[in-house]
Amino acid sequence: MAAVTTPDAVTAVVTTTPLVEIPTLLDLLPGAGAVSWVRRGEGLVGWGEAARLEVTGPRALAEAAEWWATLSAGLDVDDRAEVPGSGPVVFASIAFDPAVGTSVFVVPQVVVGRRDGAAWVTTTGDVDPADVLATAPAPIPSPVGRLRYADGALDPASWCTTVATAVARIDAGELAKVVLARDLLVTADAPLDARALLARLAARFPDCWTFAVDGLLGATPELLLRRTGRELSSRVLAGTAPRGAGADDERLAADLLASAKDRAEHALAVESLVRALEPYCTTLTAPEEPGLLTLANVRHLATDVTGVQRRTGARGRAGLLELVGAVHPTAAVCGTPTGAAAALIGELEGMDRGRYAGPVGWIDARGDGEFGLALRCAELSDRDPASARLFAGCGIVAGSDPAAELAETQAKFAAVQAALES
Numbered sequence: 001m002a003a004v005t006t007p008d009a010v011t012a013v014v015t016t017t018p019l020v021e022i023p024t025l026l027d028l029l030p031g032a033g034a035v036s037w038v039r040r041g042e043g044l045v046g047w048g049e050a051a052r053l054e055v056t057g058p059r060a061l062a063e064a065a066e067w068w069a070t071l072s073a074g075l076d077v078d079d080r081a082e083v084p085g086s087g088p089v090v091f092a093s094i095a096f097d098p099a100v101g102t103s104v105f106v107v108p109q110v111v112v113g114r115r116d117g118a119a120w121v122t123t124t125g126d127v128d129p130a131d132v133l134a135t136a137p138a139p140i141p142s143p144v145g146r147l148r149y150a151d152g153a154l155d156p157a158s159w160c161t162t163v164a165t166a167v168a169r170i171d172a173g174e175l176a177k178v179v180l181a182r183d184l185l186v187t188a189d190a191p192l193d194a195r196a197l198l199a200r201l202a203a204r205f206p207d208c209w210t211f212a213v214d215g216l217l218g219a220t221p222e223l224l225l226r227r228t229g230r231e232l233s234s235r236v237l238a239g240t241a242p243r244g245a246g247a248d249d250e251r252l253a254a255d256l257l258a259s260a261k262d263r264a265e266h267a268l269a270v271e272s273l274v275r276a277l278e279p280y281c282t283t284l285t286a287p288e289e290p291g292l293l294t295l296a297n298v299r300h301l302a303t304d305v306t307g308v309q310r311r312t313g314a315r316g317r318a319g320l321l322e323l324v325g326a327v328h329p330t331a332a333v334c335g336t337p338t339g340a341a342a343a344l345i346g347e348l349e350g351m352d353r354g355r356y357a358g359p360v361g362w363i364d365a366r367g368d369g370e371f372g373l374a375l376r377c378a379e380l381s382d383r384d385p386a387s388a389r390l391f392a393g394c395g396i397v398a399g400s401d402p403a404a405e406l407a408e409t410q411a412k413f414a415a416v417q418a419a420l421e422s
């Protein structure tokens with residue numbers, strides 16, 4: 001099932017022009033329709049809509065890949081930057097379960113990119129590149145006032161009960177790991193502004209990718225898959241500890257690195273990615289030992305996996321969306337074995353994940369691109385501009401303690417809460 005808007009796409013002119021003055025990407029965004037993929041000031045932002053695809057069903061990603069291949073092949077492209085992310089670009093926010101949920105693909109009218117210190121602007125359709133940066137975006141409205149929170153599908157006590165149920169099912173031998181999430185509803189006195197949220201997230205989480213696609217905004221520390229030419233890379237996270245003060249923080253870090261439970265939980269996530277990616281690679285390397293990724297609110301066990309893609313058939317190399325479909329959902333957001341974990345999530349969570357914990361990112365016409373997992377995020381409401389839904393989840397394995405897992409979701413929610421509140 002697909003809903004497509006492709007105004008004049010086949011005849012659209014796409015122009016990429018290098019910029020002499022290097023802009024601050026997030027400062028360029030207008031109030032509505034922002035898309036973003038920015039880390040440490042580099043990446044892509046965009047706005048306006050030249051084309052859009054909403055797709056659901058067992059072939060959702062294949063349909064999206066065909067749509068993008070046809071659309072991008074029909075464009076009249078003048079790319080004077082020729083780097084990953086220049087020329088035509090589509091932003092994507094894929095459902096956690098693309099067979100059931102709606103995945104959204106947006107080709108912005110304007111994309112501004114920064115990579116290795118160089119910058120460019122790409123326009124699609126009837127937009128004058130000279131006008132784009134000359135027009136200052138509307139000012140960000142004043143603070144949103146008081147925020148009110150309400151439980152989503154499950155209140156904290158009920159969610160703890162579901163964690164205990166999951167641990168019992170793991171102890172009974174049904175599965176090894178399941179990632180259980182919960183949602184939190186937030187309402188403000190005034191409309192929530194995507195730009196304010198993105199700017200605060202980017203400032204507080206420089207190691208994360210600050211993303212926005214179709215109202216889903218966040219700062220994710222987890223890179224599902226990047227493809228640059230034949231090179232593939234991924235940052236797998238699983239195993240989390242809170243931050244502490246001073247010596248306490250150092251002790252918490254050392255404990256996380258030494259925790260057999262967290263190491264086992266992490267190993268399952270790495271293994272799921274490596275297994276899924278191996279058939280597509282000539283080489284694939286993951287360090288034996290995880291490292292630590294320290295964020296403002298939590299600390300994770302982290303493994304950076306790198307590989308080189310091989311030809312996998314008569315059609316040559318698999319496209320990035322095919323690779324994303326092959327690796328998602330990893331055990332970082334679903335569990336082990338995948339089928340049993342997905343079924344248990346459906347049985348216990350009591351909510352629709354939508355695009356939370358799904359792949360989010362961008363692809364260009366060469367097939368280069370980056371996808372993170374949509375974590376530490378808020379989904380702004382379509383109906384009420386002053387409300388949003390936040391999500392946080394945790395990997396549950398043998399020995400998981402419901403109260404500690406609840407605290408972990410609270411620490412994860414705090415990333416977006418702080419950005420909304422400040």
Ligand SMILES: C=C(O[C@@H]1C=C(C(=O)O)C=C[C@H]1O)C(=O)O
Pocket residue numbers: 179181222237238239240300332333357375376391392393394395396412
């Ligand atoms: C599911 C989330 O995070 C995932 C779960 C983690 C864990 O359980 O330790 C760590 C990082 C992510 O892979 C989330 O933030 O909502």
